[in-house]
Amino acid sequence: MNKHFINLTIENIEKEHLCCAISDKKHQMGVITKKNWLKERIIEGHIFRKLDEKGKVFIEYAPLESAWVPIYGDNYLYIYCLWVSGSFKGKGYAKSLIEYCINDAKEKGKSGICILSSKKKKPYLSDKKFLLKYGFDTVDTIKNDYELLALSFDGKKPYFSEKAKEMKINNKELTIYYSLQCPYILNCINQVEEYCNKKNIPLNIISIDTLEKAKNLPCIFNNWAVFYNGKYETNYLMNETFLKKMFQL
Template sequence: MSEKFINITMENLETEHLCCAISDKKHQCGVQSKKEWLKERLPEGHVFRKLDEKGKVFIEYAPVETAWAPVQGHNFLYIYCLWVSGSFKGKGYGKSLLEYCINDAKSQGKSGVCVLSSKKKKPYLTDKKFVSKHGFEVVDSVDEYELLALSFDGTKPHFSDSVKQMGIKSKELTIYYGLQCPFISNCISQVKSACEKDGIPLNLIAVDSLEKAKNVPSIFNNWAVFLDGKFQTVQMLNENALRKLLN
Protein backbone atom coordinates (compact mmCIF):
# COMPACT_ATOMS: atom_id res chain seq x y z
CA MET A 1 0.00 0.00 0.00
CA SER A 2 1.25 3.48 -0.87
CA GLU A 3 2.81 5.73 1.74
CA LYS A 4 2.79 8.65 -0.68
CA PHE A 5 0.63 11.68 0.05
CA ILE A 6 -0.44 14.35 -2.42
CA ASN A 7 -1.49 17.94 -1.85
CA ILE A 8 -4.20 19.27 -4.15
CA THR A 9 -2.91 22.24 -6.14
CA MET A 10 -4.24 24.45 -8.91
CA GLU A 11 -2.21 22.33 -11.32
CA ASN A 12 -3.63 18.91 -10.33
CA LEU A 13 -7.10 19.91 -9.08
CA GLU A 14 -8.94 18.73 -12.19
CA THR A 15 -7.16 15.37 -12.44
CA GLU A 16 -7.02 14.24 -8.80
CA HIS A 17 -10.00 12.72 -6.96
CA LEU A 18 -11.28 14.32 -3.75
CA CYS A 19 -11.51 11.17 -1.64
CA CYS A 20 -14.81 11.42 0.19
CA ALA A 21 -17.08 11.05 -2.85
CA ILE A 22 -14.72 8.88 -4.86
CA SER A 23 -16.92 5.79 -5.18
CA ASP A 24 -20.44 7.23 -5.22
CA LYS A 25 -21.80 8.47 -8.55
CA LYS A 26 -24.72 10.35 -7.00
CA HIS A 27 -22.27 12.82 -5.43
CA GLN A 28 -20.34 13.67 -8.59
CA CYS A 29 -22.18 16.96 -9.16
CA GLY A 30 -21.04 17.95 -5.68
CA VAL A 31 -17.45 17.08 -6.56
CA GLN A 32 -17.38 19.67 -9.32
CA SER A 33 -18.90 22.29 -7.01
CA LYS A 34 -16.21 21.47 -4.47
CA LYS A 35 -13.47 21.87 -7.06
CA GLU A 36 -14.82 25.28 -8.06
CA TRP A 37 -14.86 26.27 -4.37
CA LEU A 38 -11.28 25.05 -3.95
CA LYS A 39 -10.08 27.17 -6.86
CA GLU A 40 -10.86 30.22 -4.76
CA ARG A 41 -9.63 28.79 -1.46
CA LEU A 42 -6.22 27.38 -2.45
CA PRO A 43 -4.66 30.82 -2.97
CA GLU A 44 -5.77 31.67 0.60
CA GLY A 45 -3.57 28.93 2.06
CA HIS A 46 -6.22 26.19 2.07
CA VAL A 47 -4.70 22.69 2.16
CA PHE A 48 -6.23 19.43 0.95
CA ARG A 49 -3.78 16.57 1.51
CA LYS A 50 -4.63 12.97 0.65
CA LEU A 51 -3.13 9.52 0.32
CA ASP A 52 -2.21 8.60 -3.24
CA GLU A 53 -4.71 5.72 -3.28
CA LYS A 54 -8.33 5.28 -4.30
CA GLY A 55 -9.65 5.65 -0.80
CA LYS A 56 -10.94 8.11 1.80
CA VAL A 57 -7.73 9.20 3.52
CA PHE A 58 -7.29 12.98 3.76
CA ILE A 59 -7.05 16.12 5.84
CA GLU A 60 -8.38 19.53 4.91
CA TYR A 61 -7.47 22.73 6.74
CA ALA A 62 -7.08 26.48 6.29
CA PRO A 63 -5.99 29.62 8.13
CA VAL A 64 -8.66 30.30 10.73
CA GLU A 65 -9.08 33.84 9.40
CA THR A 66 -10.31 32.49 6.03
CA ALA A 67 -11.89 29.24 7.27
CA TRP A 68 -15.59 28.99 6.44
CA ALA A 69 -16.61 28.20 10.01
CA PRO A 70 -17.94 30.34 12.89
CA VAL A 71 -14.58 30.30 14.64
CA GLN A 72 -12.54 33.39 15.45
CA GLY A 73 -8.85 33.59 16.17
CA HIS A 74 -5.51 34.88 14.99
CA ASN A 75 -2.70 32.94 13.35
CA PHE A 76 -4.20 29.45 13.83
CA LEU A 77 -4.94 26.74 11.30
CA TYR A 78 -8.48 25.32 11.37
CA ILE A 79 -9.05 21.66 10.46
CA TYR A 80 -12.28 21.16 8.52
CA CYS A 81 -12.02 17.42 8.12
CA LEU A 82 -9.66 14.54 8.93
CA TRP A 83 -10.96 11.26 7.54
CA VAL A 84 -9.52 7.77 7.31
CA SER A 85 -12.00 5.05 6.37
CA GLY A 86 -12.40 1.36 5.69
CA SER A 87 -9.33 -0.79 5.14
CA PHE A 88 -7.07 2.24 5.56
CA LYS A 89 -7.79 2.49 9.29
CA GLY A 90 -5.21 1.35 11.81
CA LYS A 91 -2.21 2.04 9.57
CA GLY A 92 -1.12 5.34 11.07
CA TYR A 93 -2.45 7.50 8.25
CA GLY A 94 -4.55 9.70 10.52
CA LYS A 95 -1.54 10.36 12.73
CA SER A 96 0.62 11.18 9.71
CA LEU A 97 -1.93 13.64 8.34
CA LEU A 98 -2.45 15.38 11.68
CA GLU A 99 1.30 15.63 12.28
CA TYR A 100 1.72 17.11 8.81
CA CYS A 101 -0.81 19.82 9.67
CA ILE A 102 0.86 20.54 13.02
CA ASN A 103 4.32 20.73 11.44
CA ASP A 104 2.94 22.94 8.67
CA ALA A 105 1.56 25.31 11.30
CA LYS A 106 4.93 25.45 13.06
CA SER A 107 6.84 26.03 9.82
CA GLN A 108 4.54 28.97 9.02
CA GLY A 109 5.03 30.47 12.47
CA LYS A 110 1.40 29.88 13.40
CA SER A 111 0.14 30.05 16.96
CA GLY A 112 -1.47 26.63 16.75
CA VAL A 113 -4.11 24.37 15.23
CA CYS A 114 -7.81 24.07 16.11
CA VAL A 115 -10.69 21.77 15.20
CA LEU A 116 -14.41 21.35 15.90
CA SER A 117 -15.31 18.25 17.90
CA SER A 118 -17.81 17.07 20.51
CA LYS A 119 -17.90 15.54 23.98
CA LYS A 120 -19.14 12.27 22.50
CA LYS A 121 -18.13 11.13 19.02
CA LYS A 122 -20.47 12.38 16.28
CA PRO A 123 -20.65 11.82 12.52
CA TYR A 124 -18.86 14.44 10.40
CA LEU A 125 -16.75 15.69 13.32
CA THR A 126 -13.16 14.88 14.27
CA ASP A 127 -12.83 12.41 17.14
CA LYS A 128 -11.94 14.23 20.35
CA LYS A 129 -10.01 11.28 21.78
CA PHE A 130 -7.76 11.13 18.73
CA VAL A 131 -6.68 14.77 18.71
CA SER A 132 -6.45 14.92 22.51
CA LYS A 133 -3.66 12.36 22.31
CA HIS A 134 -1.73 14.93 20.31
CA GLY A 135 -2.12 17.68 22.89
CA PHE A 136 -5.35 19.35 21.76
CA GLU A 137 -7.40 20.83 24.60
CA VAL A 138 -10.91 22.30 24.87
CA VAL A 139 -10.76 26.09 24.47
CA ASP A 140 -14.46 26.85 23.94
CA SER A 141 -17.75 24.95 24.04
CA VAL A 142 -21.46 25.23 23.31
CA ASP A 143 -23.71 22.48 24.64
CA GLU A 144 -22.13 19.17 23.57
CA TYR A 145 -19.89 20.72 20.92
CA GLU A 146 -16.32 21.77 21.61
CA LEU A 147 -13.55 23.73 19.96
CA LEU A 148 -10.24 22.01 20.58
CA ALA A 149 -6.86 23.63 20.02
CA LEU A 150 -3.19 22.84 20.18
CA SER A 151 -1.64 26.18 21.09
CA PHE A 152 2.08 26.82 20.67
CA ASP A 153 2.11 30.21 22.40
CA GLY A 154 -0.78 30.16 24.89
CA THR A 155 -3.25 32.08 22.72
CA LYS A 156 -6.66 30.55 22.00
CA PRO A 157 -9.27 30.72 19.24
CA HIS A 158 -12.98 30.81 20.12
CA PHE A 159 -16.44 30.42 18.65
CA SER A 160 -18.06 33.45 17.03
CA ASP A 161 -20.59 35.17 19.28
CA SER A 162 -23.36 34.09 16.89
CA VAL A 163 -22.75 30.42 17.76
CA LYS A 164 -24.04 30.94 21.28
CA GLN A 165 -27.56 31.51 19.90
CA MET A 166 -28.00 27.88 18.83
CA GLY A 167 -31.36 28.88 17.45
CA ILE A 168 -33.30 31.02 14.98
CA LYS A 169 -36.66 32.80 14.94
CA SER A 170 -38.21 30.65 12.21
CA LYS A 171 -40.04 27.50 13.30
CA GLU A 172 -39.74 25.89 9.85
CA LEU A 173 -37.25 23.20 9.05
CA THR A 174 -34.21 25.30 8.19
CA ILE A 175 -30.85 24.15 6.89
CA TYR A 176 -27.74 26.28 6.57
CA TYR A 177 -25.42 24.64 4.07
CA GLY A 178 -21.99 25.39 2.65
CA LEU A 179 -20.34 24.75 -0.68
CA GLN A 180 -17.37 22.76 0.50
CA CYS A 181 -18.46 19.15 0.95
CA PRO A 182 -19.25 17.03 -2.17
CA PHE A 183 -22.09 15.31 -0.28
CA ILE A 184 -24.11 18.51 0.13
CA SER A 185 -25.66 18.74 -3.34
CA ASN A 186 -27.23 15.29 -3.12
CA CYS A 187 -28.34 15.79 0.47
CA ILE A 188 -30.11 19.02 -0.49
CA SER A 189 -31.81 17.24 -3.38
CA GLN A 190 -33.06 14.42 -1.13
CA VAL A 191 -34.27 16.78 1.58
CA LYS A 192 -36.13 18.97 -0.91
CA SER A 193 -37.77 15.95 -2.51
CA ALA A 194 -38.89 14.52 0.85
CA CYS A 195 -40.29 17.84 2.02
CA GLU A 196 -42.20 18.35 -1.23
CA LYS A 197 -43.72 14.85 -0.95
CA ASP A 198 -44.87 15.41 2.62
CA GLY A 199 -45.78 19.08 2.35
CA ILE A 200 -43.16 20.13 4.89
CA PRO A 201 -42.10 23.80 4.75
CA LEU A 202 -38.36 24.01 4.12
CA ASN A 203 -36.02 26.97 4.34
CA LEU A 204 -32.59 26.47 2.72
CA ILE A 205 -29.92 29.06 3.45
CA ALA A 206 -26.76 28.94 1.35
CA VAL A 207 -23.66 29.90 3.30
CA ASP A 208 -21.89 31.23 0.24
CA SER A 209 -19.46 33.76 1.69
CA LEU A 210 -16.86 33.93 4.42
CA GLU A 211 -18.89 36.54 6.28
CA LYS A 212 -21.96 34.31 6.37
CA ALA A 213 -19.88 31.33 7.51
CA LYS A 214 -18.36 33.31 10.37
CA ASN A 215 -21.80 34.35 11.62
CA VAL A 216 -23.98 31.23 11.45
CA PRO A 217 -26.26 31.18 14.55
CA SER A 218 -24.99 27.80 15.75
CA ILE A 219 -22.23 25.25 15.40
CA PHE A 220 -21.49 24.85 11.69
CA ASN A 221 -19.01 22.80 9.70
CA ASN A 222 -20.71 22.87 6.26
CA TRP A 223 -24.19 22.01 7.57
CA ALA A 224 -26.55 23.05 10.37
CA VAL A 225 -30.17 21.95 10.85
CA PHE A 226 -32.85 23.83 12.81
CA LEU A 227 -36.39 22.74 13.68
CA ASP A 228 -38.94 24.67 15.77
CA GLY A 229 -36.32 27.39 16.07
CA LYS A 230 -33.80 25.11 17.78
CA PHE A 231 -30.51 23.79 16.47
CA GLN A 232 -30.65 20.04 15.85
CA THR A 233 -27.49 18.66 14.23
CA VAL A 234 -24.48 19.16 11.96
CA GLN A 235 -25.08 15.73 10.43
CA MET A 236 -25.97 15.82 6.75
CA LEU A 237 -29.38 14.36 5.99
CA ASN A 238 -30.64 12.03 3.32
CA GLU A 239 -34.36 11.27 3.03
CA ASN A 240 -34.33 8.53 5.68
CA ALA A 241 -32.30 10.58 8.17
CA LEU A 242 -34.66 13.52 7.67
CA ARG A 243 -37.75 11.42 8.41
CA LYS A 244 -36.09 10.07 11.53
CA LEU A 245 -35.34 13.61 12.70
CA LEU A 246 -38.88 14.78 12.05
CA ASN A 247 -40.37 11.82 13.89
Protein backbone atom coordinates in the same frame (compact mmCIF):
# COMPACT_ATOMS: atom_id res chain seq x y z
CA MET B 1 2.55 0.27 2.82
CA ASN B 2 2.19 3.22 0.50
CA LYS B 3 2.67 6.46 2.39
CA HIS B 4 2.74 8.77 -0.60
CA PHE B 5 0.49 11.76 -0.02
CA ILE B 6 -0.60 14.47 -2.46
CA ASN B 7 -1.60 18.07 -1.82
CA LEU B 8 -4.26 19.33 -4.22
CA THR B 9 -3.13 22.34 -6.25
CA ILE B 10 -4.60 24.51 -8.98
CA GLU B 11 -2.47 22.49 -11.43
CA ASN B 12 -3.54 18.97 -10.36
CA ILE B 13 -7.03 19.38 -8.92
CA GLU B 14 -8.88 18.43 -12.10
CA LYS B 15 -7.11 15.09 -12.51
CA GLU B 16 -7.07 14.08 -8.84
CA HIS B 17 -10.04 12.45 -7.13
CA LEU B 18 -11.63 13.83 -3.97
CA CYS B 19 -11.30 10.88 -1.63
CA CYS B 20 -14.37 11.89 0.40
CA ALA B 21 -16.54 11.09 -2.67
CA ILE B 22 -14.70 8.88 -5.13
CA SER B 23 -16.98 6.89 -7.39
CA ASP B 24 -20.63 7.35 -6.40
CA LYS B 25 -22.32 8.79 -9.48
CA LYS B 26 -25.03 10.64 -7.56
CA HIS B 27 -22.37 12.82 -5.94
CA GLN B 28 -20.39 13.73 -9.07
CA MET B 29 -22.03 17.15 -9.43
CA GLY B 30 -21.14 17.71 -5.78
CA VAL B 31 -17.53 16.81 -6.57
CA ILE B 32 -17.46 19.38 -9.36
CA THR B 33 -18.82 22.13 -7.10
CA LYS B 34 -16.40 21.13 -4.33
CA LYS B 35 -13.45 21.39 -6.70
CA ASN B 36 -14.62 24.82 -7.84
CA TRP B 37 -14.92 25.87 -4.20
CA LEU B 38 -11.42 24.54 -3.53
CA LYS B 39 -9.89 26.42 -6.45
CA GLU B 40 -10.86 29.68 -4.78
CA ARG B 41 -9.70 28.55 -1.35
CA ILE B 42 -6.30 27.14 -2.37
CA ILE B 43 -5.04 30.61 -3.24
CA GLU B 44 -6.00 31.63 0.33
CA GLY B 45 -3.74 28.96 1.83
CA HIS B 46 -6.31 26.14 2.08
CA ILE B 47 -4.70 22.66 2.20
CA PHE B 48 -6.32 19.44 1.02
CA ARG B 49 -3.82 16.59 1.54
CA LYS B 50 -4.73 13.00 0.66
CA LEU B 51 -3.27 9.56 0.34
CA ASP B 52 -2.41 8.67 -3.25
CA GLU B 53 -4.82 5.74 -3.30
CA LYS B 54 -8.54 5.29 -3.86
CA GLY B 55 -9.59 5.58 -0.26
CA LYS B 56 -10.96 8.10 2.24
CA VAL B 57 -7.70 9.23 3.79
CA PHE B 58 -7.19 12.99 3.96
CA ILE B 59 -6.86 16.15 6.00
CA GLU B 60 -8.32 19.52 5.07
CA TYR B 61 -7.34 22.76 6.83
CA ALA B 62 -6.98 26.50 6.28
CA PRO B 63 -5.87 29.72 7.99
CA LEU B 64 -8.53 30.44 10.60
CA GLU B 65 -9.00 33.99 9.31
CA SER B 66 -10.24 32.61 5.96
CA ALA B 67 -11.81 29.39 7.28
CA TRP B 68 -15.57 29.19 6.71
CA VAL B 69 -16.46 28.62 10.37
CA PRO B 70 -17.80 30.91 13.14
CA ILE B 71 -14.53 30.67 15.04
CA TYR B 72 -12.07 33.47 15.71
CA GLY B 73 -8.43 33.64 16.77
CA ASP B 74 -5.11 35.17 15.82
CA ASN B 75 -2.74 33.38 13.46
CA TYR B 76 -4.27 29.89 13.74
CA LEU B 77 -4.89 27.04 11.35
CA TYR B 78 -8.32 25.39 11.43
CA ILE B 79 -8.77 21.71 10.58
CA TYR B 80 -12.06 21.15 8.77
CA CYS B 81 -11.74 17.41 8.46
CA LEU B 82 -9.33 14.58 9.30
CA TRP B 83 -10.68 11.33 7.88
CA VAL B 84 -9.27 7.81 7.67
CA SER B 85 -11.85 5.13 6.91
CA GLY B 86 -12.34 1.44 6.26
CA SER B 87 -9.34 -0.78 5.56
CA PHE B 88 -6.99 2.22 5.83
CA LYS B 89 -7.49 2.49 9.58
CA GLY B 90 -4.73 1.32 11.91
CA LYS B 91 -1.90 2.00 9.47
CA GLY B 92 -0.62 5.27 10.89
CA TYR B 93 -2.19 7.50 8.24
CA ALA B 94 -4.02 9.74 10.73
CA LYS B 95 -0.73 10.18 12.58
CA SER B 96 1.06 11.15 9.36
CA LEU B 97 -1.64 13.67 8.43
CA ILE B 98 -1.93 15.39 11.80
CA GLU B 99 1.87 15.59 12.15
CA TYR B 100 2.09 17.13 8.68
CA CYS B 101 -0.40 19.80 9.73
CA ILE B 102 1.44 20.49 12.99
CA ASN B 103 4.80 20.81 11.20
CA ASP B 104 3.23 23.01 8.51
CA ALA B 105 1.80 25.31 11.17
CA LYS B 106 5.17 25.64 12.89
CA GLU B 107 7.00 26.29 9.62
CA LYS B 108 4.51 29.04 8.78
CA GLY B 109 4.96 30.66 12.19
CA LYS B 110 1.38 30.02 13.29
CA SER B 111 0.22 30.41 16.88
CA GLY B 112 -1.48 27.04 16.80
CA ILE B 113 -4.06 24.70 15.30
CA CYS B 114 -7.70 24.26 16.22
CA ILE B 115 -10.47 21.80 15.38
CA LEU B 116 -14.10 21.13 16.30
CA SER B 117 -14.75 18.05 18.41
CA SER B 118 -17.08 16.87 21.18
CA LYS B 119 -17.04 15.25 24.61
CA LYS B 120 -18.57 12.08 23.20
CA LYS B 121 -17.84 10.88 19.66
CA LYS B 122 -20.25 12.33 17.11
CA PRO B 123 -20.68 11.90 13.34
CA TYR B 124 -18.32 13.92 11.14
CA LEU B 125 -16.19 15.09 14.09
CA SER B 126 -12.63 14.00 14.85
CA ASP B 127 -12.05 11.82 17.90
CA LYS B 128 -11.07 13.93 20.90
CA LYS B 129 -8.96 11.14 22.41
CA PHE B 130 -6.76 11.03 19.32
CA LEU B 131 -6.20 14.79 19.38
CA LEU B 132 -5.37 14.90 23.08
CA LYS B 133 -2.37 12.67 22.37
CA TYR B 134 -0.86 15.51 20.37
CA GLY B 135 -1.35 18.15 23.02
CA PHE B 136 -4.71 19.60 21.99
CA ASP B 137 -6.76 21.07 24.83
CA THR B 138 -10.37 22.23 25.14
CA VAL B 139 -10.40 26.03 24.84
CA ASP B 140 -14.13 26.72 24.31
CA THR B 141 -17.40 24.82 24.57
CA ILE B 142 -21.02 25.02 23.43
CA LYS B 143 -23.83 23.61 25.58
CA ASN B 144 -21.35 21.49 27.51
CA ASP B 145 -21.17 19.17 24.51
CA TYR B 146 -19.35 20.49 21.45
CA GLU B 147 -15.77 21.57 22.05
CA LEU B 148 -13.16 23.66 20.32
CA LEU B 149 -9.81 21.93 20.73
CA ALA B 150 -6.57 23.81 20.19
CA LEU B 151 -2.87 23.06 20.09
CA SER B 152 -1.32 26.39 21.05
CA PHE B 153 2.35 27.16 20.45
CA ASP B 154 2.41 30.55 22.16
CA GLY B 155 -0.50 30.63 24.62
CA LYS B 156 -3.03 32.30 22.31
CA LYS B 157 -6.46 30.65 22.17
CA PRO B 158 -9.22 30.69 19.53
CA TYR B 159 -12.92 30.87 20.44
CA PHE B 160 -16.46 30.37 19.12
CA SER B 161 -18.45 33.43 18.12
CA GLU B 162 -21.21 34.38 20.56
CA LYS B 163 -23.82 33.96 17.83
CA ALA B 164 -22.68 30.40 17.11
CA LYS B 165 -23.14 29.54 20.76
CA GLU B 166 -26.86 30.34 20.56
CA MET B 167 -27.58 27.27 18.38
CA LYS B 168 -31.06 28.63 17.66
CA ILE B 169 -32.92 30.82 15.17
CA ASN B 170 -36.22 32.72 15.10
CA ASN B 171 -37.62 30.78 12.14
CA LYS B 172 -39.85 27.83 13.18
CA GLU B 173 -39.81 26.14 9.77
CA LEU B 174 -37.49 23.30 8.86
CA THR B 175 -34.36 25.33 8.07
CA ILE B 176 -31.08 24.11 6.64
CA TYR B 177 -27.85 26.05 6.38
CA TYR B 178 -25.43 24.56 3.87
CA SER B 179 -22.27 25.25 1.89
CA LEU B 180 -20.76 23.62 -1.19
CA GLN B 181 -17.59 22.62 0.63
CA CYS B 182 -18.83 19.05 1.05
CA PRO B 183 -19.49 17.03 -2.15
CA TYR B 184 -22.39 15.17 -0.52
CA ILE B 185 -24.46 18.31 0.05
CA LEU B 186 -26.08 18.82 -3.35
CA ASN B 187 -27.64 15.36 -3.40
CA CYS B 188 -28.98 15.86 0.14
CA ILE B 189 -30.51 19.21 -0.83
CA ASN B 190 -32.26 17.59 -3.79
CA GLN B 191 -33.70 14.80 -1.63
CA VAL B 192 -34.90 17.15 1.09
CA GLU B 193 -36.51 19.55 -1.38
CA GLU B 194 -38.25 16.74 -3.24
CA TYR B 195 -39.66 15.21 -0.05
CA CYS B 196 -40.79 18.52 1.43
CA ASN B 197 -42.48 19.53 -1.81
CA LYS B 198 -44.26 16.18 -1.94
CA LYS B 199 -45.47 16.50 1.65
CA ASN B 200 -46.15 20.27 1.51
CA ILE B 201 -43.69 20.89 4.32
CA PRO B 202 -42.43 24.48 4.66
CA LEU B 203 -38.70 24.48 4.03
CA ASN B 204 -36.12 27.25 4.31
CA ILE B 205 -32.73 26.52 2.73
CA ILE B 206 -29.93 29.03 3.31
CA SER B 207 -26.76 28.91 1.23
CA ILE B 208 -23.54 29.80 3.02
CA ASP B 209 -21.69 31.13 -0.02
CA THR B 210 -19.38 33.76 1.48
CA LEU B 211 -16.85 33.92 4.28
CA GLU B 212 -18.89 36.63 5.99
CA LYS B 213 -21.98 34.42 6.15
CA ALA B 214 -19.93 31.53 7.50
CA LYS B 215 -18.39 33.66 10.25
CA ASN B 216 -21.89 34.79 11.32
CA LEU B 217 -23.66 31.44 11.47
CA PRO B 218 -26.12 30.80 14.32
CA CYS B 219 -24.44 27.46 15.03
CA ILE B 220 -21.02 25.85 14.73
CA PHE B 221 -21.52 23.82 11.55
CA ASN B 222 -20.84 25.54 8.23
CA ASN B 223 -21.46 22.65 5.80
CA TRP B 224 -24.85 21.42 6.99
CA ALA B 225 -26.91 22.52 9.96
CA VAL B 226 -30.57 21.61 10.48
CA PHE B 227 -33.00 23.64 12.62
CA TYR B 228 -36.61 22.84 13.46
CA ASN B 229 -38.97 24.93 15.60
CA GLY B 230 -36.13 27.38 15.99
CA LYS B 231 -33.84 24.83 17.64
CA TYR B 232 -30.68 23.27 16.26
CA GLU B 233 -31.32 19.59 15.58
CA THR B 234 -28.43 17.96 13.76
CA ASN B 235 -25.51 18.22 11.34
CA TYR B 236 -26.32 14.74 10.04
CA LEU B 237 -26.71 14.72 6.25
CA MET B 238 -30.40 14.08 5.69
CA ASN B 239 -32.37 12.11 3.13
CA GLU B 240 -36.03 11.11 2.92
CA THR B 241 -35.62 8.22 5.35
CA PHE B 242 -33.91 10.42 7.93
CA LEU B 243 -36.59 13.11 7.61
CA LYS B 244 -39.35 10.60 8.27
CA LYS B 245 -37.59 9.22 11.33
CA MET B 246 -36.33 12.37 12.98
CA PHE B 247 -39.15 14.80 12.37
CA GLN B 248 -42.00 12.31 11.91
CA LEU B 249 -43.13 14.26 8.88
